[in-house]
Amino acid sequence: MLYPLKFHPVYKSILWGGRNIEKKFNRNIPDGKIAESWELCCRNDGMSIVSNGDLKDLTFEAMLEKYKEQLVGTDVYGAYKNFLPLFIKIIDANDRLSVQVHPDDKYAKSHGEGNGKTEMWYIIDAKPGAKLVYGLKTGVTKSDFIHSLSGGNLGELLNEIPVSPGDVFYIPSGTIHAILDGILIAEIQQNSNTTYRVFDWNRVDKNGKPRELHIDKAIEVINFDNPPVLNRNRNYxxxxxxxxxxxxxxxxxxxxxxxxxxxxxxxxxxxxxxxxxxxxxxxxxxxxxxxxxxxxxxxxxxxxxxxxxxxxxxxxxxxxxxxxx
CATH class of the missing domain: 2.60.120.10 (Jelly Rolls)
Structure with a gap:
């Protein structure tokens, strides 16, 4: 009989990360700026490994291959076979992330990029005054967006929202978004890392080079007609x-x-x-x-x-x- 499974987190060190996962959850994490803790993943660039019980040290991939429907269920296995459709992270943003957008399934598959990415953020903790980017300001059109990119003033069109612990943001594919500094987030998403960066705050790497942007693809997938709906429901x-x-x-x-x-x-x-x-x-x-x-x-x-x-x-x-x- 299978039992409640725990996994070793997969930590990712990125320049915008910090130490808040360690502080908040009293964890022993690697040195450096830890930006992400992958809590449940089955990917080439990160694999969950069981940390408890009789299946300890078994990878999720091997476990799924062996137990199939017993592990993920008849509905999930019937739809996805040996692919885990869910990807769960904790994100520690001590600096701004890039302004970005994700494609839907149809666009991603037509461009050889697997599936698209719809996600949700739950704010675990946030410094006073913390904000994030959630869509574009009301009334912004595609032509407005293109014009702002060429003029270098995209920031004026971004919809920045103040955040506090317990806030929730549903981010369907096609939604412009960015996590800004001072926020600890639980991210639940489709199992995809397909990301089109639109703007990276004019930052450069240690060699003085800016990060790659994906402007053309981003413009094709941004949903200008249906902005995201903010959920402020705190009713239990x-x-x-x-x-x-x-x-x-x-x-x-x-x-x-x-x-x-x-x-x-x-x-x-x-x-x-x-x-x-x-x-x-x-x-x-x-x-x-x-x-x-x-x-x-x-x-x-x-x-x-x-x-x-x-x-x-x-x-x-x-x-x-x-x-x-």
């Missing part, structure tokens, strides 16, 4: 023992925030797996064959075949699962 539904709010429900995944004060009960019904990210607090996951303790900052995957379980403790967690069309 009391479920007795915990309360919840739905953060995002789209074609690719669903994310909920659960605030557990006593106990949450659930079941993986064989159709899909479920992931829990412990944003605050800690707890224990009880299942048929045992109990798995979970601490602040840990991410746990519950296999599709695991069945009934309960989470006991005092914790704020994100519940994540794949949607299939």
């Amino acid at each position: 539904v009391d479920k007795g023992g915990y309360n919840e709010r739905v953060l995002s429900e789209n074609d690719y995944f669903t994310v909920k925030e659960l605030n557990i004060s006593d106990e949450f009960t659930g079941e993986t019904d064989g159709r899909k797996f479920t992931v829990y990210m412990f944003i605050e607090g800690n707890g224990h996951i009880y299942y048929e064959k045992g109990c798995e303790p979970v601490s602040l900052g840990e991410t746990v995957m519950l296999p599709a075949s695991m069945g009934k379980y309960s989470i006991k403790g005092h914790a704020k967690i994100l519940e994540i699962y794949v949607n299939t069309k």
